[in-house]
Amino acid sequence: MKKSNDLQDTKLAIGAFERNLTWWVLGCIVVGIALGKVFPNLFQAIGSLKIAEVNLPVAVLIWLMIIPMLLKIDFSAMKEVLSHSKGIVITLFINWVVKPFSMALLAWIFIRHLFAGLLPVDQIDSYIAGLILLAAAPCTAMVFVWSNLCGGEPKFTLSQVAINDAIMLFAFAPLVALLLGLSSITVPWATLFLSVLLFIVVPVVISQILRKMLLSKATNALENTLKRLHPISLSALLTTLVLLFAFQGQQILAQPTIIGLLAIPITIQVYFNSMLAYWLNKKFKVAHCVAGPSALIGASNFFELAVATAIALFGFNSGAALATVVGVLIEVPVMLSVVSIVNRSREWYEAH
Numbered sequence: 001m002k003k004s005n006d007l008q009d010t011k012l013a014i015g016a017f018e019r020n021l022t023w024w025v026l027g028c029i030v031v032g033i034a035l036g037k038v039f040p041n042l043f044q045a046i047g048s049l050k051i052a053e054v055n056l057p058v059a060v061l062i063w064l065m066i067i068p069m070l071l072k073i074d075f076s077a078m079k080e081v082l083s084h085s086k087g088i089v090i091t092l093f094i095n096w097v098v099k100p101f102s103m104a105l106l107a108w109i110f111i112r113h114l115f116a117g118l119l120p121v122d123q124i125d126s127y128i129a130g131l132i133l134l135a136a137a138p139c140t141a142m143v144f145v146w147s148n149l150c151g152g153e154p155k156f157t158l159s160q161v162a163i164n165d166a167i168m169l170f171a172f173a174p175l176v177a178l179l180l181g182l183s184s185i186t187v188p189w190a191t192l193f194l195s196v197l198l199f200i201v202v203p204v205v206i207s208q209i210l211r212k213m214l215l216s217k218a219t220n221a222l223e224n225t226l227k228r229l230h231p232i233s234l235s236a237l238l239t240t241l242v243l244l245f246a247f248q249g250q251q252i253l254a255q256p257t258i259i260g261l262l263a264i265p266i267t268i269q270v271y272f273n274s275m276l277a278y279w280l281n282k283k284f285k286v287a288h289c290v291a292g293p294s295a296l297i298g299a300s301n302f303f304e305l306a307v308a309t310a311i312a313l314f315g316f317n318s319g320a321a322l323a324t325v326v327g328v329l330i331e332v333p334v335m336l337s338v339v340s341i342v343n344r345s346r347e348w349y350e351a352h
Contacts, residue, residue: 025329032245043246062308064236068229070207084156087290094277094298095138103135106265123319130323139300150342152293195312247316262326274299292342303327
């Protein structure tokens with residue numbers, strides 16, 4: 001595989017939607033705010049469609065987003081773990097120990113203290129909760145794109161994602177509850193576990209049953225299904241963002257700097273965790289084709305799950321929901337820059 005040392009070259013290898021994700025999110029901000037002002041009663045009615053604090057339209061949209069992504073995951077790939085044990089251990093350490101706690105610390109520093117005077121006082125806890133949710137689970141889909149762009153070992157990437165998804169089934173709720181508790185934020189346990197059931201357990205079960213059925217058919221049945229589901233998944237993501245900004249519009253218009261302030265700790269944690277993972281892989285003499293995706297998986301966020309859980313726990317118009325969406329906003333440009341760093345530094349990495 002030819003590797004590029006230029007950020008522009010990496011952009012050419014990414015899908016049109018993914019490449020322009022930041023602009024799509026900005027478009028959703030404009031459309032959502034406009035629709036929220038024109039049709040306030042409609043969006044209030046949508047926001048009230050809840051069962052046990054879980055919004056039903058969002059639940060459907062999140063399933064449409066997550067299930068196609070999980071269809072790509074082959075849990076049998078976990079048997080490859082021994083082939084890349086050092087890279088696996090380093091990435092797990094970053095994903096489940098360093099990243100969630102470092103984000104909680106950054107949220108405390110920036111949101112609770114440095115930016116407190118610039119943010120709505122009644123939303124401080126909610127913003128912190130959203131940042132914690134964003135960092136509490138590693139990405140399951142876009143990491144395949146990032147791994148491909150840096151010439152990553154595909155078996156490592158697949159096995160790492162499969163292991164992370166398996167851990168997420170059991171660790172996400174306790175980890176979120178612990179970090180919210182440490183941040184003095186009340187944890188609605190029933191809603192949290194219901195969110196895990198609806199947005200992790202059920203989609204994983206459905207996707208794996210569907211995957212097995214498709215693999216038992218024609219050789220390209222799974223690939224064709226993924227192609228058909230891709231536009232549906234993207235449409236569900238954009239619709240969810242429009243709904244969020246329809247509810248957030250008044251707050252954003254009143255304080256437009258909020259998005260920029262929330263982006264700062266998110267950006268710092270991405271660079272910190274990716275570079276720490278990359279450096280640890282070098283120290284333990286892990287091959288560059290493993291170190292690259294390890295750094296990218298270590299820094300990535302499962303923003304679809306974060307958005308869904310934030311809405312379920314705190315509501316559409318909460319600071320938590322807005323904070324998770326800021327993660328979507330900066331995902332592509334920040335991660336592309338990490339890809340560029342990994343590609344450009346290969347000679348340094350492989351030097352003894």
